[in-house]
Amino acid sequence: xxxxxxxxxxxxxxxxxxxxxxxxxxxxxxxxxxxxxxxxxxxxxxxxxxxxxxxxxxxxxxxxxxxxxxxxxxxxxxxxxxxxxxxxxxxxxxxxxxxxxxxxxxxxxx
Amino acid sequence: xxxxxxxxxxxxxxxxxxxxxxxxxxxxxxxxxxxxxxxxxxxxxxxxxxxxxxxxxxxxxxxxxxxxxxxxxxxxxxxxxxxxxxxxxxxxxxxxxxxxxxxxxxxxxxxxxxxxxxxxxxxxxxxxxxxxxxxxxxxxxxxxxxxxxxxxxxxxxxxxxxxxxxxxxxxxxxxxxxxxxxxxxxxxxxxxxxxxxxxxxxxxxxxxxxxxxxxxxxxxxxxxxxxxxxxxxxxxxxxxxxxxxxxxxxxxxxxxxxxxxxxxxxxxxxxxxxxxxxxxxxxxxxxxxxxxxxxxxxxxxxxxxxxxxxxxxxxxxxxxxxxxxxxxxxxxxxxxxxxxxxxxxxxxxxxxxxxxxxxxxxxxxxxxxxxxxxxxxxxxxxxxxxxxxxxxxxx
Numbered sequence: 001x002x003x004x005x006x007x008x009x010x011x012x013x014x015x016x017x018x019x020x021x022x023x024x025x026x027x028x029x030x031x032x033x034x035x036x037x038x039x040x041x042x043x044x045x046x047x048x049x050x051x052x053x054x055x056x057x058x059x060x061x062x063x064x065x066x067x068x069x070x071x072x073x074x075x076x077x078x079x080x081x082x083x084x085x086x087x088x089x090x091x092x093x094x095x096x097x098x099x100x101x102x103x104x105x106x107x108x109x110x
Numbered sequence: 111x112x113x114x115x116x117x118x119x120x121x122x123x124x125x126x127x128x129x130x131x132x133x134x135x136x137x138x139x140x141x142x143x144x145x146x147x148x149x150x151x152x153x154x155x156x157x158x159x160x161x162x163x164x165x166x167x168x169x170x171x172x173x174x175x176x177x178x179x180x181x182x183x184x185x186x187x188x189x190x191x192x193x194x195x196x197x198x199x200x201x202x203x204x205x206x207x208x209x210x211x212x213x214x215x216x217x218x219x220x221x222x223x224x225x226x227x228x229x230x231x232x233x234x235x236x237x238x239x240x241x242x243x244x245x246x247x248x249x250x251x252x253x254x255x256x257x258x259x260x261x262x263x264x265x266x267x268x269x270x271x272x273x274x275x276x277x278x279x280x281x282x283x284x285x286x287x288x289x290x291x292x293x294x295x296x297x298x299x300x301x302x303x304x305x306x307x308x309x310x311x312x313x314x315x316x317x318x319x320x321x322x323x324x325x326x327x328x329x330x331x332x333x334x335x336x337x338x339x340x341x342x343x344x345x346x347x348x349x350x351x352x353x354x355x356x357x358x359x360x361x362x363x364x365x366x367x368x369x370x371x372x373x374x375x376x377x378x379x380x381x382x383x384x385x386x387x388x389x390x391x392x393x394x395x396x397x398x399x400x401x402x403x404x405x406x407x408x409x410x411x412x413x414x415x416x417x418x419x420x421x422x423x424x425x426x427x428x429x430x431x432x433x434x435x436x437x438x439x440x441x442x443x444x445x446x447x448x449x450x451x452x453x454x455x456x457x458x459x460x461x462x463x464x465x466x467x468x469x470x471x472x473x474x475x476x477x478x479x480x481x482x483x484x485x486x487x488x489x490x491x492x493x494x495x496x497x498x499x500x501x502x503x504x505x
Contacts, residue, residue, distance in 0.1 A: 007342035007349075012282065013221035014343050015320055016330035 023071070027054070031074030033089035035067060041086035048078035048087065125303040131262040131294035134301045135201070135227045135287075136161035138269040140171055141309035145196035145316070148176035148187035152206035153239045154291040155229035159201050181206035185213035192222040193331050195321030197273070199224060203291060204231035204245045211249075217284045218253025219347065220331050223276035223316075224284040227269055230392065230443075231291040232478040240479020241291035243391060243443040246420075247453045253347055255285040255354060256420040258391040260377075262299045265289040267371055268418075270304075273313045274361045280353040290393040292479065304369065312368065351422040358419060375424040377416045378431055380406060384413025386491050387432045387468075389458055390441035391417050394476065397487045405491065412491055420454075425461035433466035439490050441482075442474045442498075451498040469494065475501040 011017050044064050049057040056072040058065040079087040129137065132155070139147070139162050149159035159175075166175045174191075178184045184200045191198035202210065207228060217224050228246055232238040246256060257272060259265040265287065272285040289295055304312075320329055335343055359374055366372025377395070380402050381387065388398050395416040405412040415432050417424070432438055440459075442452020450456065455472035462468065471493045476482050486502050493499050 004338060005342075007346040010339065010342060010346070011320075012346060013219065013331065014333050014335060014339075015220075016333045017320070017327075019328045019330075 026070045027073055028070045033074045034092055035078050035087050036090050038086045041084050043084055047081050051077050051081050123302055127301050127303055128298050129301045130296050130298050131265045131289045132157035134262040134266040135269050138266045140165045141306050142313050143171045144173055144199045146174045146191035146198040148178050148184045149200045150178050150181050150184045152203045154295045155201050155203040158227055181209040185210040188224050189217050189222055192224050194323045195318055197316035201227040203229045207245045214249055214252040221282040222284055223282050225272040225276050226286050228286045228288045229291045229295045230288050238478040241293050242477045246288055247444040257287045259289045260395045262294055263301050266301055270309055271361050271365050275358055278357045281350045281357055283350050293393045354422045375419045375427050379414040381413040381415055385411040385436045387413050387415055387435040387438045389415045394482055401484050401488050423457050428461045429465040435468045437469045439471045443476045445474050472498045473501040474498055
């Protein structure tokens with residue numbers, strides 16, 4: 001935080017002068033539970049993609065391809081709505097990060 | 111240095127009008143011709159926007175007049191219009207100002223140069239429609255500039271100058287221009303008005319650098335700060351208050367050249383050599399100016415320091431102008447409810463800290479419109495003691 005800009009160097013009144021920069025703000029740290037998908041059960045119905053309030057479901061070639069964990073707040077809607085129970089919510093403190101070891105489940109690059 | 115206004119004779123002055131304070135401010139608004147006024151009526155400020163609405167109906171202004179459902183909405187709509195790029199104004203009093211509460215801080219936090227005449231009126235409960243300064247004193251730390259007016263003429267002059275002050279590139283903050291409820295708002299005086307085109311030239315056209323309707327430069331206003339940037343933005347918000355005294359004086363000089371009525375941060379009346387100084391805000395200055403010459407005739411070196419700017423608080427100027435006095439009587443038209451004293455006295459004492467050995471006496475007076483006649487005002491100079499004195503209350 002100490003290397004962020006000082007008060008003389010930021011736009012007055014908290015005005016955001018750059019459009020579409022919300023992605024730069026990483027909200028994944030708010031998460032208590034992280035969603036984990038079992039692609040063996042997943043039927044790629046994409047209901048999770050449709051209902052995720054933070055647009056954190058990756059889709060590649062029409063198939064559910066993982067999560068944007070930089071912005072997923074762990075609300076659990078995807079797990080709740082999944083018709084085949086392919087998504088479970090795992091405590092972050094229980095090494096959930098290591099469970100998603102596949103490379104495509106990484107951060108979205110700007 | 112004492113800053114005394116230059117008074118000119120009424121003889122040969124054009125545009126003289128017999129106006130109440132509310133009428134004078136409504137005329138100022140007509141001449142300013144803002145893009146948007148959003149307002150809700152409240153005694154005693156109602157007439158300002160009521161009269162103005164007739165100017166809208168009569169086609170005398172180009173203003174979009176928004177009749178909202180509450181003062182909270184009035185301030186919200188004014189902020190929204192200002193953010194969109196408009197010169198936006200409103201007016202209120204008392205409970206109306208109280209209902210605007212959370213939006214006042216948003217207006218300043220978003221650096222909206224909104225000018226709002228406020229007719230000072232007591233706060234409930236008990237319900238009371240008459241003058242005291244409790245309403246704007248409650249908003250004293252909201253990031254707004256506060257300019258007090260002694261009479262209808264000053265309310266008119268201050269409203270016009272406030273546009274330039276608020277919109278100045280180094281300020282970009284909202285301003286309250288106050289006048290005492292009924293005493294000024296409904297009291298009729300001779301007011302020297304300027305020509306319409308003179309006012310329009312003086313205030314100019316509002317040209318914001320950044321506004322929401324600028325589709326070529328899209329921005330977001332009202333974003334979120336956490337622990338990472340909030341402190342920086344609030345520190346930043348304190349900066350224009352530091353720049354304001356210079357800007358207020360510069361615009362007061364310019365206005366003086368135009369009108370013969372020069373304005374600074376305060377007005378001194380028989381102040382330079384005064385041993386006994388009264389410090390106050392608003393219309394009571396007229397009473398003080400009546401009794402001070404009488405006291406002088408008796409050999410008592412009395413004087414007056416009438417504050418024009420309450421925010422930012424001209425601490426250095428007060429210490430310079432009054433610090434050498436033997437006694438300073440601070441007249442608060444608001445009770446502090448802090449077992450210490452009124453808000454004005456607390457700030458005057460802070461201004462004098464380390465700079466003056468004067469005895470500082472605090473009198474709270476005139477709550478709910480209670481008159482402070484010449485006898486009580488005279489008695490105020492004789493008060494002494496460390497605690498707050500409630501002047502004119504029945505024991």
